[in-house]
Amino acid sequence: MHIWLDPKRCKGCLRCELACSFHNSGHKLFSPALSSTRVTRDAENKTMTLSIDSTCDLCAGEEFPWCVKACVFGARGRER
Numbered sequence: 001m002h003i004w005l006d007p008k009r010c011k012g013c014l015r016c017e018l019a020c021s022f023h024n025s026g027h028k029l030f031s032p033a034l035s036s037t038r039v040t041r042d043a044e045n046k047t048m049t050l051s052i053d054s055t056c057d058l059c060a061g062e063e064f065p066w067c068v069k070a071c072v073f074g075a076r077g078r079e080r
Contacts, residue, residue, distance in 0.1 A: 001058055001078055001079065001080050002058075002078070002079055003052060003056075003058070003065055003067065003068060003076060003077070003078050003079075004076070004077050004078070004079060005050040005051075005052070005075065005076055006050075006074070006075045006076070006077075007047065007048040007049060007050050007075065008048075008075075009073050009074050009075035010039060010048040010050055010071075010073060010075035011048075011073050011075075012039055012041045012048055013072075013073070014032065014039055015070040015071065015072070016035075016037050016039065016050075016066075016067035016068075016070050016071050016075075016076060017032045017035040017037055017038065017039060017067075018030045018032065018035070018070070019066035019067050019069065019070035020034075020035040020036050020037045020056075020066055020067045021033070021034040021035040022066065023059050023062065023066045024036060024055075036052060036053050036055040036056035036057075037050070037051065037052045037053070037056065037067050038050070038051045038053070048075075050075065050076075052067075064078070065078055
């Protein structure tokens with residue numbers, strides 16, 4: 001399984017970062033510093049950059065990746 005990203009749909013709400021950090025903290029806290037995913041906005045060019053780093057475990061032990069569940073704009077999804 002892997003997670004796909006579509007920066008054109010991203011609105012920069014950062015819900016994915018918070019959801020990922022919640023998973024990575026063992027369901028204890030929300031802290032973007034603990035997130036395996038990043039959202040960066042370039043205001044000048046009006047573009048979004050989405051990334052997932054090597055610490056991502058695809059939400060092992062969870063039914064579905066938290067970052068995908070948290071994205072209400074469809075900028076993330078999963079493929080098997």
